[in-house]
Amino acid sequence: MKLKKSKKQKPQDLSSYYKKVLSIVEQIIFPLGYRLLALTLTNEHQTNYLRLTIIHPSKHISSDDCEIVSREVEKGLDLQDPLPFQYILEVQSPGIDSVERKDAHQFTLENLGLVIKS
Numbered sequence: 374m375k376l377k378k379s380k381k382q383k384p385q386d387l388s389s390y391y392k393k394v395l396s397i398v399e400q401i402i403f404p405l406g407y408r409l410l411a412l413t414l415t416n417e418h419q420t421n422y423l424r425l426t427i428i429h430p431s432k433h434i435s436s437d438d439c440e441i442v443s444r445e446v447e448k449g450l451d452l453q454d455p456l457p458f459q460y461i462l463e464v465q466s467p468g469i470d471s472v473e474r475k476d477a478h479q480f481t482l483e484n485l486g487l488v489i490k491s
Contacts, residue, residue: 387414387421393455398425401449402442406430410467414460421460426467434466 395412402409402425411426427434427442443464450456 387416390414390456394423394450397449397453397455398446401445402427405442405445407434407438407442421456421458422463423456423460424463424465426465428467439464439466 391412391414394414395409398412399409407427407429409425410428411424413422413424413426415422415424425442425446427438429438443462446464447462450462
C-alpha cells in the first residue's frame with residue numbers, strides 16, 4: 374500500500390494520468406517477467422486507488438509476486454512522480470475466476486475424463 378501527497382483529486386480528472394502511469398508500470402514489470410493484465414486508476418469514497426492486475430507467462434501469481442511488483446512499481450513511481458495526488462497502490466493477481474485459469478482447469482479436467490454439470 375502506498376500513500377502519496379495530500380492533494381485531493383476529482384474522480385473525473387484521474388483518466389488524464391492513465392497513459393503516463395501505464396507506460397511507467399509496463400517498463401518496470403516487464404523486465405521482472407510479469408505482464409500487466411489491467412491498470413485501474415479510480416476514486417472510491419474520496420480515496421484514489423491505483424490497482425494493477427498482473428500475470429506471469431509461466432506460473433500463477435502468488436502474494437510474493439504481488440509484493441515484488443508492488444515494491445518495484447512504488448520505487449519507479451516515486452522517482453518519476455506522475456501522480457500529483459495521494460493514492461493507494463494495490464497489486465493483485467487475476468484470481469481463480471480469470472480466463473487463463475478457467476482454461477487451464479478445464480483442460481486438466483478434460484484430460485482426467487471428468488464432467489461437471491451445473
